[in-house]
Amino acid sequence: MTGMLLAVFLTAAVEWVEAYTIILAVALSIGWGRALQAMGAALAALAALTAAGSFLLTRIQDLRVLQLLIGVFLLLFGLRWLAKAVARGAGLKALHDEAAEFKALRGRADLHDRRAAWLVAFNGTLLEGLEVWFIVVTLGVQTGHLAAAALAALLALAVVAAMGAALHKPLARVPENAIKFLVGAALLSFGTYWTLEALGYRWPLGDATLIALLAFYAMGGLALIRLYAGTRARP
Amino acid sequence: MRGLFKTLFGDARHVVAVALCLMVTLAALRSPAAPAAGLVLPLCLLAAAAYLARR
Numbered sequence: 001m002t003g004m005l006l007a008v009f010l011t012a013a014v015e016w017v018e019a020y021t022i023i024l025a026v027a028l029s030i031g032w033g034r035a036l037q038a039m040g041a042a043l044a045a046l047a048a049l050t051a052a053g054s055f056l057l058t059r060i061q062d063l064r065v066l067q068l069l070i071g072v073f074l075l076l077f078g079l080r081w082l083a084k085a086v087a088r089g090a091g092l093k094a095l096h097d098e099a100a101e102f103k104a105l106r107g108r109a110d111l112h113d114r115r116a117a118w119l120v121a122f123n124g125t126l127l128e129g130l131e132v133w134f135i136v137v138t139l140g141v142q143t144g145h146l147a148a149a150a151l152a153a154l155l156a157l158a159v160v161a162a163m164g165a166a167l168h169k170p171l172a173r174v175p176e177n178a179i180k181f182l183v184g185a186a187l188l189s190f191g192t193y194w195t196l197e198a199l200g201y202r203w204p205l206g207d208a209t210l211i212a213l214l215a216f217y218a219m220g221g222l223a224l225i226r227l228y229a230g231t232r233a234r235p
Numbered sequence: 236m237r238g239l240f241k242t243l244f245g246d247a248r249h250v251v252a253v254a255l256c257l258m259v260t261l262a263a264l265r266s267p268a269a270p271a272a273g274l275v276l277p278l279c280l281l282a283a284a285a286y287l288a289r290r
Contacts (some may be wrong), residue, residue, distance in 0.1 A: 072253065073243075075257075077243060077244060079246040079249060079287065080287075083283075083287035083288045085286075086285075086288040092288060129240070188277075188280055192276050196273060198261070201264060201269075201272050204273070213277060220281040221281075221284065224281075
């Protein structure tokens, strides 16, 4: 359960940092009151989505089907994050830069229109939050700790909000790529474990396999970063 | 809906990569090498990550 909560917390932290950049840019245009109102509306929508998502998933009576479905979803999500983190770590893609993102947002002409800016804050929080929603629902439902998973996501929100309130600037120093790399490896581990178990495979080490899988994906990912960075550096 | 799917799971390449990994794993599970399926899926997924990182 600790690993699951940590994965939820880290996923949420990365996404809330990106959402905070948007809220900050909007707040400087239309004021904190309206920007926070838009964020609150998006969070309410995400809470409703969480309730609906968990309701739909818990309607699946066959636990193996549920496990397979969640496992495959996590493989898709985890693979995307790990591949992206490897590409960014090796320099094949530019790192996500919150300061540059903030600058680009501040330069948007529609940010000076109250209604358009409110929508930018709402859509931004909703889009970033969708990935949090997905992780909370899949990991929460599969482990039977949905409330704890939701609390971990809210705790991440509180931490990011506190950092934002203290700094009043984009949280550019958060090591987003390292976190995405670790979360991608963790989600692939959960996905691999549950998918194969749902297909009838019995893991020789039981739950301890998750640690071995995490080590495999993390070390494999690091090896790929070194390989691609080396290939890129060669003339 | 398509946008939501892409936000969560990436483009068609990601879906195809995972589908191929699962097909190889299923084949392994139904062969005499079934006990090795626990190695087949992680290796396939790491190979998929290596491919997708370059795209």
